[in-house]
Amino acid sequence: MNKKLYEQMIRVNHAGEYGAQYIYSGQIKYTKDKKLKNELTRIAKEEKVHLDYFENLILKERVRPTIMNSIWKYGGFSMGAVTALLGKDYVLACTEAVEEEIVEHYRSQLSEIDGKEKKQFKKTIEKFLADEDEHRSFGSQHESQSLRIKFFKEFVRKITQTAINISEKY
Ligand SMILES: [Fe+2]
Numbered sequence: 001m002n003k004k005l006y007e008q009m010i011r012v013n014h015a016g017e018y019g020a021q022y023i024y025s026g027q028i029k030y031t032k033d034k035k036l037k038n039e040l041t042r043i044a045k046e047e048k049v050h051l052d053y054f055e056n057l058i059l060k061e062r063v064r065p066t067i068m069n070s071i072w073k074y075g076g077f078s079m080g081a082v083t084a085l086l087g088k089d090y091v092l093a094c095t096e097a098v099e100e101e102i103v104e105h106y107r108s109q110l111s112e113i114d115g116k117e118k119k120q121f122k123k124t125i126e127k128f129l130a131d132e133d134e135h136r137s138f139g140s141q142h143e144s145q146s147l148r149i150k151f152f153k154e155f156v157r158k159i160t161q162t163a164i165n166i167s168e169k170y
């Protein structure tokens with residue numbers, strides 16, 4: 001497998017998992033809904049496992065982290081905080097939108113990984129993909145299907161896509 005492509009994968013996955021940490025911590029900090037907070041905390045723990053894995057790889061393979069890290073950090077945290085203040089439907093819609101993008105991202109990545117050469121890497125991403133898909137399905141439980149929520153979801157998907165695209169290369 002092309003080394004440059006492998007490094008790009010590590011960089012962007014690290015960035016996404018790093019951002020996920022901040023989105024969920026913003027939500028956990030500002031939500032007033034106890035039940036929701038518990039679920040978000042459970043998800044954030046899984047995201048921490050994902051982040052630790054790529055954090056290790058980025059060091060081991062000496063991959064340069066993305067220049068977008070502080071945007072992921074502050075953007076992610078703000079997104080989490082704002083959605084928590086807007087209420088449960090926005091938190092869930094945000095989760096659904098972000099996780100949909102991540103699921104798509106991991107899926108397309110898996111099709112490019114050489115499973116013979118990078119067996120463990122591929123297996124791990126398959127496992128993470130299953131986790132992300134569970135997070136996505138948790139997010140899909142928002143009650144409101146209003147136009148406002150739909151536009152909001154579209155907005156979050158676009159931001160996530162853009163951040164992913166930039167973090168692959170820069
Ligand atoms: Fe994750």
Ligand SMILES: [Fe+2]
Pocket residue numbers: 020047099102131132135
């Ligand atoms: Fe996730």
